Amino acid sequence: MSDIILEARNLTKSFGGFVAVNDVNLRIERGSIHAIIGPNGAGKTTMFNLLTKFHTPTSGSIRFNDTDITNRKPAEIANMGIVRSFQISAVFPHLTALENVRLALQRGLGVSYHFWRSQKMLSDLDAQAVARLDQVGLKSYAHTRAVELPYGRKRALEIATTLGLEPELMLLDEPTQGMGTEDVGAVTELISRVREGRTIVMVEHNLGVVAELADTITVLARGEVLAEGPYSEVSRNPQVMEAYMGV
Numbered sequence: 001m002s003d004i005i006l007e008a009r010n011l012t013k014s015f016g017g018f019v020a021v022n023d024v025n026l027r028i029e030r031g032s033i034h035a036i037i038g039p040n041g042a043g044k045t046t047m048f049n050l051l052t053k054f055h056t057p058t059s060g061s062i063r064f065n066d067t068d069i070t071n072r073k074p075a076e077i078a079n080m081g082i083v084r085s086f087q088i089s090a091v092f093p094h095l096t097a098l099e100n101v102r103l104a105l106q107r108g109l110g111v112s113y114h115f116w117r118s119q120k121m122l123s124d125l126d127a128q129a130v131a132r133l134d135q136v137g138l139k140s141y142a143h144t145r146a147v148e149l150p151y152g153r154k155r156a157l158e159i160a161t162t163l164g165l166e167p168e169l170m171l172l173d174e175p176t177q178g179m180g181t182e183d184v185g186a187v188t189e190l191i192s193r194v195r196e197g198r199t200i201v202m203v204e205h206n207l208g209v210v211a212e213l214a215d216t217i218t219v220l221a222r223g224e225v226l227a228e229g230p231y232s233e234v235s236r237n238p239q240v241m242e243a244y245m246g247v
């Protein structure tokens with residue numbers, strides 16, 4: 001299998017006459033954390049929506065594991081192992097943390113609820129769900145309804161439900177948005193814990209988080225790739241400083 005899990009070639013997205021993403025090439029290495037950053041209006045959200053097939057590109061193509069997914073629907077690519085979280089939350093507010101993760105596991109298995117009516121299977125599923133909660137530090141919140149969880153814990157639950165779908169490629173849209181320092185630290189730590197065995201692409205504003213987590217960073221500006229590389233490189237690039245940091 002190729003080292004490149006996801007590849008966008010000459011991706012362009014126009015809205016009317018306005019080009020939001022302009023001829024972008026992106027190669028995501030298997031097993032890496034790849035961050036997409038850039039100033040407001042750079043095209044990050046549009047790029048994210050293209051990669052997760054919520055937008056159809058005006059031109060260009062996207063390949064996942066050497067399969068062309070340019071014309072696949074979001075549900076199809078989810079079944080192939082690309083799971084997006086946060087913007088369209090998979091968390092049901094009035095279900096408990098445990099129920100939410102159990103539901104995600106069932107969806108991941110693609111098996112109807114009725115199949116799980118046998119007690120043995122249900123308890124197996126519960127054990128797996130508890131393990132997922134434990135992995136994200138939520139075991140003691142298993143019976144708390146999602147709506148009652150503190151904000152940072154809700155994000156942890158979203159990650160647990162995303163993991164329930166067993167993604168090969170996880171796409172995170174601003175995982176630390178709106179968080180205080182403590183929650184940012186907790187989510188950063190959580191992402192570094194769950195990265196094993198998968199690839200993560202994230203759009204993230206917080207440069208501290210990007211510096212800590214990302215192996216590769218793509219900097220977008222005005223819909224185009226301005227720079228790409230590890231944090232140590234792109235953070236010293238004068239063009240990036242000018243466009244992104246306003247220096």
Ligand code: ADP
Pocket residue numbers: 015018019020038039040041042043044045046047
């Ligand atoms: P970012 O996420 O980097 O802030 P976006 O991808 O949201 O940037 O937006 C890039 C540009 O594309 C912006 O100028 C925005 O106004 C424009 N844009 C985004 N979505 C639409 C849309 N649905 N229709 C028209 N213009 C859009």
